[in-house]
Amino acid sequence: MITANDAEHARLRRLAGPAFLNAGIKEVEPTVQHYVDLLCSQLTEASSEGSQNMVEWFLWSLNDVIGQLALDQEFECLTKRRMHPWPEYLLDVLKQTALINQFRRFGISLKMFAPFMSQEMINARDNFLNTASNAVKARLAREDEEDFSTEKKRPDIVGLLLREMRNSERLSEAEITSNSILIVGGGAETTSTCLSGTFYHLLKTPRVMQKLKDEIRRTFASSEEITLQAVGKMDYLKATIDEALRIFPVASYITPRITPKGGHVIAGEVIPAETYVSMGQWYMGRSEKLFNDPLEFKPERWLDTADSADRVGPNGMTPDESLRPFSLGPRNCVGKLLALAEARLVTAKLLWHFDMELDGGHDAWIEGARFYILWQLKPLMVKLKPVAR
Ligand code: HEM
Numbered sequence: 001m002i003t004a005n006d007a008e009h010a011r012l013r014r015l016a017g018p019a020f021l022n023a024g025i026k027e028v029e030p031t032v033q034h035y036v037d038l039l040c041s042q043l044t045e046a047s048s049e050g051s052q053n054m055v056e057w058f059l060w061s062l063n064d065v066i067g068q069l070a071l072d073q074e075f076e077c078l079t080k081r082r083m084h085p086w087p088e089y090l091l092d093v094l095k096q097t098a099l100i101n102q103f104r105r106f107g108i109s110l111k112m113f114a115p116f117m118s119q120e121m122i123n124a125r126d127n128f129l130n131t132a133s134n135a136v137k138a139r140l141a142r143e144d145e146e147d148f149s150t151e152k153k154r155p156d157i158v159g160l161l162l163r164e165m166r167n168s169e170r171l172s173e174a175e176i177t178s179n180s181i182l183i184v185g186g187g188a189e190t191t192s193t194c195l196s197g198t199f200y201h202l203l204k205t206p207r208v209m210q211k212l213k214d215e216i217r218r219t220f221a222s223s224e225e226i227t228l229q230a231v232g233k234m235d236y237l238k239a240t241i242d243e244a245l246r247i248f249p250v251a252s253y254i255t256p257r258i259t260p261k262g263g264h265v266i267a268g269e270v271i272p273a274e275t276y277v278s279m280g281q282w283y284m285g286r287s288e289k290l291f292n293d294p295l296e297f298k299p300e301r302w303l304d305t306a307d308s309a310d311r312v313g314p315n316g317m318t319p320d321e322s323l324r325p326f327s328l329g330p331r332n333c334v335g336k337l338l339a340l341a342e343a344r345l346v347t348a349k350l351l352w353h354f355d356m357e358l359d360g361g362h363d364a365w366i367e368g369a370r371f372y373i374l375w376q377l378k379p380l381m382v383k384l385k386p387v388a389r
Helices: 006-020 022-047 054-071 085-104 110-116 119-145 157-164 173-204 206-219 235-247 281-285 336-353
Strands: 264-266 269-271 354-358 370-372 374-376 381-386
Touching (some): 022 054, 022 354, 022 381, 054 119, 054 173, 054 336, 085 374, 119 157, 119 173, 157 173, 173 235, 173 336, 173 354, 206 235, 206 336, 235 281
Antiparallel strands (some): 354 381
């Protein structure tokens, strides 16, 4: 999808879109809930073993969720406390991909790199592609066996995608495989990074942590009451995730676009033809031109009720007018609603179940993070104390 030309892309989005809209998300709630509950029970056990690296726990959880959601497969990351080889490979190659992307800007294609690939790299790539295409084949085979005239429908995204398809527009197996790879890659590392960024800033900002914990614990009498619908109504929780995406944007740098023949007017400025343009969300989110006290983690700036000193930046714009963490236009993030729903649910349930404290200052955690299409993060070591009720 992400590399398709405009016409193909529009067709893929038309087919994929409904699977990600509200109806689809409601259908996937039991899966998301299952893994968030598993995360909480596993962490209750692990908390007695000492501080835990939350970067890993978020990656494991979101990878388990996306394995089920995308392909109806059990990745077993939380129970085995390890990454699944498929998403692990994707994370490993991001650095090389980021480098290759820079060469592509100067007309040096991927094929030209082939002679420089070691046998080890070729084997790892082939192994990954075989695993991915076998997983998709197995999922498609099950689909053919199921009777779709009945209610017996699987709630995973490939299942929802298949359900939305018209016969004449049916996606090919190759299209489903490559888009499943994109969804598994784009659907887990992104949201887990958003959660690591959220918890780092919460743990570094006790005032916000306390306010959010109070809101969550006052609203819910039991963990079962914490549903996707309920967390979607919690203003301070939503503002906290939005603020985390401002100060530590998952897509720090949005894939560049090239201006068309004749140039293009962007934000009132004429940009010449064939120019690479992008949105640097990292710099925008931390800009003193756009935000008051940009380095302060302050969810209040996202609330309608906040006074204008918090809400409106020096340029007279509110944060949602200045930033687009999920990009915009026809190629914006198709998983936005799902990502926000997951991030809010995980945050609410963790803060309902645990009191948390950073183990060590982690003063270089932000500086130590590296961005290669997605973030590679340093460990985030947290002491967890289950709340006695
Ligand atoms: C906090 C979490 C997330 C953030 C910040 C995020 C951000 C983005 C951004 C900025 C883009 C546009 C890239 C571009 O301009 O080329 C994008 C595209 C995409 N995202 Fe996300 N994403 C997140 C989570 C997810 C999830 C959970 C899924 C799927 C389950 C997903 C699936 C996709 C797909 C398939 C595309 C390509 C869309 C297209 O080309 O039409 N993302 N995402």
